[in-house]
Amino acid sequence: MATEPTGEKDGASQVGTPAEVRPTEAQPTAGHAGQEDRSSRRKAALRRAKRRRVVVPLLTAAVIIGVWQAVVAFGIVPNFLLPSPVQVVYALVADASLLAMHSVATLTEAALGLVIGTAVGFVVAVLMDRFETVSLALDPIVTVSQTIPTVAIAPLLVLWFGYGLAPKVVLVVISTFFPITVSLVSGFRSVDPDLIDLMRTMNATRWQIFWKVKLPAALDQFFSGLRISATYAIVGAVIAEWLGGFSGLGVYMTRVRKSFAYDRMFAVIILISVLSLALMGLVDWLQRIAMPWKRAERKEGR
């Protein structure tokens, strides 16, 4: 039934949006078993739209890398200022074991800081939701704490906590708890008040209301917050390492910068991006596990 679309249709679908594609592919021979035909065609269109979502960004990336390689190869930008993509890949491979060792250090700091930051954010959010006084007291402080640039406090943390693990973890905690707190507080507030009334008519305790209604209702926003915090965690750890330490991608970065090894500089930047993306993917996966009903909702929504 669902025959693979031919090359020319593929070409057409890359130009138009899915909505534009539908009319152009109306087949003149349609007529028999129209219903089934249409549904299989819609499925094919969906599949093509999905493939386009993968192909187009990949092509864009390929074009950028191609241009970059050409710029270096034709000497438009001198090579000592800008390494070519090929050189970057070489650097990645050549330093693989060193990078792996530093990655472990950075990931340890980021993970530890993220877990503590999430716990702190959670406790603060619950207290702010439960006691209005706490909310009034902490709201400005929490907000102000976010206006201080991390680069500015990182040296102080090094001064106070030394060159070890502690200042890195503290910096990660400071930069990750905020998105968690903000998302949870607004998640708790998003609960339908009628739902709380309903729980009260069933003699639910405050604890039961929190556990059964408020927390599940806030999960969606919590995970959006956690996603942001996950990227902050890696960046926070790297910044803290920049300013002093013995291992970690930030330390590696300062060393290669001092030796003008820009190919390695780019290599580590790419690695940091990949690690951040992986952490975000982990959060998405956790969310799918924690909220199995979301999949049913999405299916019905279509």
Add this chain to the structure above:
Amino acid sequence: MADAGEKDVDAVAGAGAGAGGAAVPALEARGFTLSWDEGEHIVVEDVSLTLGAGEVVCLVGRSGCGKTTILHALSGLTTPLRGRVLLHGTDVTGQPGHVSYMLQKDLLLPNKRIVDNVCLPLVLAGMPAADARAKAEPLFERFGLAGTERMWPSELSGGMRQRAAFLRTYLMGNDVTLLDEPFSALDALTRTDMRSWYCQMSRELGMATLAITHDVDEAVTMADRIYVLQGDPRAGVPSRVEAELAVPRPSDGTSPADFALTPAFLDCKRKVLELLG
């Protein structure tokens, strides 16, 4: 149209004691005066209602006349400014948990499967989840929910969600149920079906029901008795019970849908509409 004040006496004869008789009513609101804001605005003044055991009573009034405020006070979620709530003669004013209350929306928890949603009142009361399921599952068939036990609320249609909400309300285990516009979110056909279904169900299970609605058809279709609430609290006129009338429901088992086609139904509907002005 409405010459208000005078109507309540001569409205309809034979109402009054209705099903209650001399017995203590299942639920009684005695001299309710209610406010949204601790007395600054009076919403409802000196309203008294009774609900006999196993009876279905509707409270009809325009939107914003304070119907939901009355139900909230009856459920114990709020305490009336003046007046008392009596459940089988016992004072339960301001104490939630004694009557089942179904709010306007179905309010199923999106993160729980239907069976766990329905079991919620049992689990909240401390019953282990497995026992609660064992108690609820045999009722699914009867409530027209067979096969939905393991589904998520988002996978059900509006009517089915409403049935699940009814089953949850039933499992609260009280013999008095309050309904706030229970069918207003459903499409017209489903609404008609659900009304008949609910009336039959509640009579079988012996639940006394007080439902509020602004839909006169719904009130006359479902109720044994109707209270008409009249007033405009937003304009400073507190609502009062304008009249109480008995619905001349045939006792020969005519379905609500068929009753809705009889002259007696139309006559009753006309009276209510006139009272509402």
